Amino acid sequence: MKRLTNDRIWSSIDALAHRYGLSVSGLAKRSGLDPTAFNKSKRATGDGRPRWPTTESIAKVLDATGATLDDFATLASSDPGAARRNVPIPLIGLTKAGAGGFFDDGGYPVGDGWEQVQFPRVDDENAYALEVTGESMESLYREGDILIVSPNAPTQNDDRVVIRTTDGKVMARLLVRRTTNTIELASLNPDHPNFVFPLDRVEWIARIIWASQ
Incomplete structure (x- = not known):
């Protein structure tokens, strides 16, 4: 499996949202999280360092969508830009x-x-x-x-x-x-x-x- 970089983890969240016909804000709300939790502005700190989604938020996303951890890992190891081609x-x-x-x-x-x-x-x-x-x-x-x-x-x-x-x-x-x-x-x-x-x-x-x- 390819290395799970910060970009790939976030791309996996994007891909799950796309799979279920949601914006990332909609995915966050369905998962019981703040609607802005997955916005681009939340993916880096103020000084530009990558910010990772918490394991708790990923668990809530999987529970809300019914996706498995294997699904998430597969998406995270795929092309990071794929989730953005059709939104x-x-x-x-x-x-x-x-x-x-x-x-x-x-x-x-x-x-x-x-x-x-x-x-x-x-x-x-x-x-x-x-x-x-x-x-x-x-x-x-x-x-x-x-x-x-x-x-x-x-x-x-x-x-x-x-x-x-x-x-x-x-x-x-x-x-x-x-x-x-x-x-x-x-x-x-x-x-x-x-x-x-x-x-x-x-x-x-x-x-x-x-x-x-």
């Missing part, structure tokens, strides 16, 4: 996303109302997909296009983003600028005007990292 991403229609129950306060997908879409090479375990509906984002995005959104990716001016306001509206826009008190967003449809919101009206903002187009 199930939660999917929901953009117009439906504004309804309650699909996001937590931090903008992470929650609940059981999501479908799934397969997508390769996503580095954010909390990434999700929104399906464009209607014509409000033409000519940039058309009905049926899929937007992959990363709630953990940093945002900056000129990024395409998804934003949720405190009154429950979820919309895709271009981030123009952000000040200490306001945020300005340009519509993706040139026929629609720019929006300027007080920051206290913004519940969360996340970057669009890919679109099917």
Whole structure:
């Protein structure tokens, strides 16, 4: 058997999540652990040293999934990148996303109302997909296009983003600028005007990292 390196152990956890149609956050929650326990940010210390998952957390994962220790060892000895080639991403229609129950306060997908879409090479375990509906984002995005959104990716001016306001509206826009008190967003449809919101009206903002187009 190949040496069980830190990367291979974490890749085995990724592979188990993929096998059971879960994000690593979903796997952690099913195992009774903190939802962020397996996030990329938890896999190294602040000074960059590798951090290993505990034997207790691995035991809880095996118990929650029904996988055996042999399964885990086999996955850990395989190609570390294999688990990331096709990842199930939660999917929901953009117009439906504004309804309650699909996001937590931090903008992470929650609940059981999501479908799934397969997508390769996503580095954010909390990434999700929104399906464009209607014509409000033409000519940039058309009905049926899929937007992959990363709630953990940093945002900056000129990024395409998804934003949720405190009154429950979820919309895709271009981030123009952000000040200490306001945020300005340009519509993706040139026929629609720019929006300027007080920051206290913004519940969360996340970057669009890919679109099917």
